[in-house]
Amino acid sequence: MDTTRAARPVGEPGSAVRAFLVSPAAAPRPLDVEVPRLRLVRMLAQRWERAVTVVVAGPGFGKTTVLAQAHRANLVEPRGIDVWVDCEAAHGNSVVFARVVLAGLSTGDGVRAPGARDVVDALIRLAPVEVSLVLDDVHEIPAGSPGALMLGEVVRALPTTAHLVLSGRTVPDLPLARREAAGDVVRIGTDDLSFTDVELRALGRRLGRDPALAGALRGWPALVRLAFAAGPSAPWRYAREEILGRLSAPRRRALGALAALGTASSAEVAAVTGDAVRLDGLARAVPLVRALDDGRYRAHELWTEALAATMAAEEARHLHRRAAAVLADRGDLARAGALACRTRDWEVLADLAVRLVNTTLSALPREMAERWLGAVTPTVADRPEFVLLRAAVVHAVDFTDPRIDVLLDEAWAGLRDRHAAVVLAQAVITAHSRADVGRLAELACRADHLPGPPTPMARLLRHSVAATLAEVGGDPEAALAEIVQAPVLEVPPVIALPTVRFHYHCLDMCGRGAEAAELADRTVGGSDDEHVRLASAVARWFDGDPSDLGRLRDAPPRRPGGVVGTARDAFVTAAFLAVIASCCGDEPPSCADPDGHDNPRDAALACAARAAVAVASGDEPAARRAYAHHLARWPVDVRFGERHLRRFLTLGYVLDERLRACWDAVELGPSHRRARAAARALVRARAGEPSMLAPEHALCFLPLPWSVELAARLTAAGDGEGVELGRWLADAVGPAVHREFRRAVRSADEVVAAGATRLLAALPSPPTHRTGIDVIGAMRVTRDGVPVDVPQLRRTRVRQLLGALVLTPVLTRDRALDLLWPGLDPASAARNLRVTLTHLRRLVEPGRSGGDATFHVRSDGDTIRLVGSAWLSVDLWTFDLLAVQVDQARAEGDVDRAKDLLGTAVGLWRGDPLPDLGTLADPDAGIEIDRVRAHHVRNLLDLGELRLVSGEAAGAEHLAVRALAVDPYDARGHRLVLAAALKSRDLRRIATARHDVLSALRQLGARPDPATELLLRQALPPRR
Template sequence: MRAFARRLDGPPRPIGGEILRTSLIDRLAARWDVPVITVVAGAGFGKSTALAQATRLHAADPRGLEAWVTCEPGDEDAQRLAEAICRAFGVEPAAVAPLDTVLEALRAGSPIESCLILDDVHEVARGSSGHRLIAELVPRLPAGAHLVLAGRTLPPLPLARLHAAERIRCLGECDLAFGRGELDRAAANADRPVADVTGLGGWPALVRLTLAAPHGIARDYLWDEVVSRLPEADRDVLLHLAVLGSADAATLQALAGVTADVGRLAQRVPLVARFGDGGIRAHPLWIDALVRLLPADRVAAVRARAADLLLDRGDPLRAGSIAITAGDVALLDRAATELVASTLATFPHDTGVRWLAAVPEVEHVRPGLSLLTAATRYANRAGDPGVDAMLDTAARAAREAGDLRAESTAASLATIAAHARGDESRLAELFQQVLELPGAEREPTLRLLLAGVRGAIFELMGSIEDALAVVESLSPEDIEQQPGKIIVRFHVYLLLLAGRADEAAAVAGAHLDSSPYAHVRRMPQFARWMAGHPADFLPDARDADKPPYLPESDANDRYRFNFLAFAAVVAASVGDHAALRHVSGQLEASGLGADTRDAAMLVVAAAAKAVLLGDEGAARAAIGEFVAENPLSDPVAAVHLRRFLAYGYVLSPEARELWDTQPLGPSQHRVREAARLLLAARAGRLSGTGQVTPETVLISFPLPWSVELAAYAEAAGLPFGRELLQWLADQLGRRAHDALHRLAKDPRAALAAGARRLLGAVPATPEGRIRVEVLGPLRVLADGTETHPAGLRRRRVRQLLTVLAVHGEMDRSRLMDLLWPELDPDAAARNLRVTLTYLRRILDGHVRSDRGRVRLVRSKGLTVDVTELREQLDEARRARTRGDPAAADAALAGAVRLWRGEPLADLPDRENAAAALRAELTEAALTLGERRLAQGDTAAAGELARRALTAEPYAERGMRLLLAVETQRRDPSGLERAVRRVREALTALGAKPEPATAIVLRQAHLTRVRVAASSFI
């Protein structure tokens, strides 16, 4: 029922006799005038009803987008709450931190304003990550976004500045209580004297209940009277509904065993309301009343059935909430087992803390709660050895209680914890324990657990192929279980250790790219790097201060250590000194590295740093010390040093001798071939480079070794040297040439000579760069300065350059038809040869032609703005797909910066191509403008709107953005001009405003009214 409780296609519909509280709704309408409104009152004061009325009336004449989220237990987890908010707005959660995810949801409708209603916010536990999310959201609300917080209480929030600036409205019980006029109307609607509801303090729930009961019933018997008048079937349905809080007809029928007419129930029973498509909810007061009125055993039985249904449906969070409300420790114990079993390594720590605090500590010895205690502790620190004893206690308690599910879950978590620490003896002990469990070889979860324990033991022994055989013997049905999701990550890890990075990348991409956890989504990127596809981690000028390979903050200490070690190697490969210093400091402070696996990761990270700093001797000594302490006869040491094979192969004779005789996986084989090239070059025996590619060199070596190989290849007269350096320069910019300059002074003569020759042959970026721009008047720039070559005064030269800029290459006959349609083929061919001669002089060798085609050779030395536009727009789309709004904004900004005026002015037959480019540029400008408006930058948003309208004067989206900008600025004259422009354009087109435009016009009208009123005052 979570979806019904969350996303309201309309908030709760009115029940019979509901009073339209006009004065209160007017006050709630202020949510569109101030950033924050709070509505705080006890149960039964009509908070949700009043908000629902206001929302329904707003829907008839909307001023913006409105999303309603009913908070519930479990929303103490920020990720869960953020995803619910995204669903309410109808957007996909972004792959960023929860706060940024919510900010993106609030910005999604720009330039239309947005309002988020968080109802029942008291359900978000104080001090939890969900509480922190709301607290961080309040001061960072985007421009044009509004927040309504409703609940019985509010957690501590930073509201002081809003109060001081009078930018918050606060409603309480005195505002929500029925006034005399509302009491009169309520009594009249029920055909009852107002005296029946006088003296109730205006408490809306009690007023409605009193009017639903027969006249003269004493207050203490009101609930009893309403319940007694219901048929037995309706009474049973009401009890189930009250226990669940909200449900649909099918769920109620499954629990109560009778067909539930939710429409009739909502009409006959006060404080019961319909919502969404077939959903119904009972006011929280009903559960208190029914617990008093009905036999305790009956209530307990209903709670147990409801919890069973929720647990069967995979919703332990709601089952746990029922248990906590009922004070039912046994039920909470069952829910705790399912919560841990369904989350394991991604267990929600804040939920564990809340559940444990809900019951006396003496009860924590129960199997599920004991398991919950261990999971909460493990989620806080993965390497905590104290978790073992807690899990053993949980397993014993489960065994004594005959709870196989809890016992197997304890074993699963114990396996994860032991493997994280590299505790082989603990895993062997766990394997024996699992074998003794009933049905160990048959029951799917236990079978999966056995495979996981066996695989972990084999991995810790260094028997990677055996571990892989165990994992790969599992069926797809096994993997679909929750523990199977952890097995997928283990599978990727094993494939990388085995040198099968190509397979690892495929598995990770299929299963992990869409994970809700950022650190899990990072695994496919590292797998692709190891497979020789480094694009994810190459330097990006748009985000130079945040290298893409740094670890994510949501990883626990174990995952973070592994990612830091990977990041150190990547930083050395791309020559990023700053990132490597940052990562190295965190690795040293991690406190990890005691076992052989971690020690291997640390020593490679240290060697990478030493080589990048020019101290290969220190790197050699570090690897030698590791090999001395961890002989490579131990397969664990060999396997984990081999993860980054080139370091051990180049720096350790022992490793080289071993790996020359061992079979390697495909990706390790490619790295070994690159390492052999480097060693052959140092020995003066480099005669060829085989199948080694620049990509393999980059991912194998720290940058100094990569450029060293290039220099040796150049000295040996191999074209691979220039190919490799050119590729490195294209990907890494000046870092490649900076490393090469150091080699030019090397005492090894061949190396220094090769380096100097490469420096002369491959210009450093950005030296000697030519740029062609056609997204405006045609321009050619050399090293950033516009040039005016005489050849560009010729129209045909400009046309030919524009065609090649747009298409890259074209058939000669097609070019002749475009440029000289009136000439015969021979004359057109002569003209093309002459025109090409002029163009070659301008572009300095970047124009190539043969008998069939003419092409523009793209490189870092020649850039074209149309190509950059395509790249930026493609990156914006990719960033949106992967949920990275900051990268999408940066790419759009880069695209718009390229727009200097009317595009392709010199293109023959330009209309279609120019119109398509104009449309793309306008789309980019408006999308970026809407984002800038949501970020509060009205100046940038207004400028982008005007640019778009210059190109497309009747683009309604552009007019809408400009109108929203002036609305936020609250400048009367600017607002008046914008409104007049929109109305005149619509009149000229004879068109009605689009719904979104109508909303923005209404925003503008109300803003004009408020501005005028404030000026008058």
């Protein structure tokens, strides 16, 4: 039971996260030495009994100090784990906020774009140990920001073993009404935090001061402390005149820099002030300045007010500008912009606006940009920097908005001498989104006359503009020649990203799909955006490689209006997925009308998608009309449109003779040559000259009706490869293939109908009823959910062979003979196997005639196969699949789904699995039985912990008892029983559970791990 988890501060240097279990050294330090405030510590102790504790007061009320005292009280008598997060403005970004919290919880590795569900799931994973998540300075999270919205989702889904403490000057608008009505929220405010007379006297005694000195300060802790230091005169004046006035100018500037930066290192403060100042000395000389655990420092916000009245306006402006520059250089544009907005320094905010556009381009953080634009006054709103930012916001909302070019030209007029490259980059992205050749040509002229020496950014832009213009001109090869010269490694990756994405787009346009997929894997494989990561899978598919079929079939179309991507991104994704769906017999996503596009590129995408859907539905004439209509509007000699039609070359080649003639006469890239070969195979087959096509290419390049037609024509011609193609498609795609077989049987083309008939005879159609095979417990077979009692099921060898096939779906005949009849001669054993197989087929598929091949039990050469399908369910296969789905649901943060899946898995258990195989001398079967048993125990405990955190203590205890019945010494099981008993508050149950845990530990001769020890301590009888 030794599962020790060492308590330690977590996160990288500079992290605002600290996690604690039992280590006092890891605790946060208070701002100043204070009297123990036991009444507040007792109030905060209620956080272990309530879901949410809210601590709200202005600066200087000692919120952090009291939280630290409450934490130390928990170290003396632990109730659970404290996780502490110092909130920052950057936490308005929900992904950043979630990552910081997950770091504190020592989890979240590998989560690409974590959110609220990931945080909730991480809290649940700590169950049954209680966890208190303390969010200090929560007012730093901007109201209405994605981070604030994420916090609201966490509050809504907070498990019962987790407790949230929110401390700050204000608290975001959170869904607390239901919890408050249930008495599940503790609120601590200004009146609670103010010093009482007793505390004033105690502090006075500690400092040797008369409590009357601070009597007029209404118990405000920070000013009380200052009053005791300076007398009853106004502490504000004291702070300005006595403390700040006595500081040297470098130290005063350092304090101002520290207050502006929020938290900072000595080097960052020096960069703002220009002076080398030791911050440890500043912390000793100035109250309410503290060192953080990571070596950085923080000045209390009170000094911001005091400094405002002591620094000259010009000095303050200079300091704040330098601070904003430091913040921007360390990537904290959110705080830099907030500082500029607070000080109304529009010069700084204007520079930050250009930097924001420059570093985000196609992934503008709209919320931040709109917040900045909303802060500027009307007198400066027309500055070219803000016009540029406004254009970027409009583009993120709707790339077709005609105002964008007007705004960008206005920004260009004002910024061409300073930030021409930034404006031009945004203009190129917008023009390319619309495929506006005229605009791109104009921008190319501007790029050729950029002022100044050719910096990496300028060279990147020149090559990108030239490449974009070449691609829109219908020459992607020339575009590639330009794009490979772009210095993408000499600029930050976020700036290079649009160029890299255009690079693999051009490779795809040139028919070099494998190279495009490799580049996408290498450069955007780790993107937070699933649809960006999907680029490699799409490129592989149109290269003839269906290895990512599962990802493509599961991928949703991109939603417009997201942080990454536009409405056009959604359209492009839907078009590609519609074509892929037509190849698989799946329901395609809806696509736009081709006539709704005013450029041949997007019209080609819409045309191909519409034609593919028409072919898939059996209406090939409609598909031909779609291409004819498109080519009437955009003829073949329109190079830009023709090159985009090549992306779906098979469709155009089969459906339109003009395109066929064009593509037979040109040199094509490797991917396009493979697509043309697939199209030619179908065209030749229709002309009576069928030839085999690689099954993978038939799947990727041909809509499903066409690939089935090709298989049928091959089969009708007596070519056995037609049956192999049909079998491969059925195995790869599923029931949709047999639907196409049946539709082809009704074809007016006699050759296709005859071939489809033979395919149906050679490849058995799916059963008419659903069969269930249950091997977890005594073997049971069901038909359409009803258990059957037939003679075949009473035969031991039939049950053993079926159990062996469940474990090993492809079983060699020799292995079956050795397993079931090890003592018989080969001829007798083979005869027994034939008889047993006959009984097994009748058991699994009783309705088939003797001459028909069975669908689920197949014997091919030297192997016997149990083939899975939608008509066959095997509880052990479902059991293993559920394990994968549970892991996936938890990785996605869908805890409710994980709980439902676990409930299903637990419900499959009827006893030890595969009991018939247990009688055989087969070590592999024994290992498998042990594996399933251990996994069942884990499922019980996972589900029990999820129920515990949902407030179902009785259900959690029941599941833990069931787990201990299988494995009496499982540490998690004993811990869960104990935690559930504690939740019940039933002293007898608590005592019994504690006794059982201690008894198990004694029998094992083991010490409890820290989590178990914490629960045992809570389970001690109450003191009398």
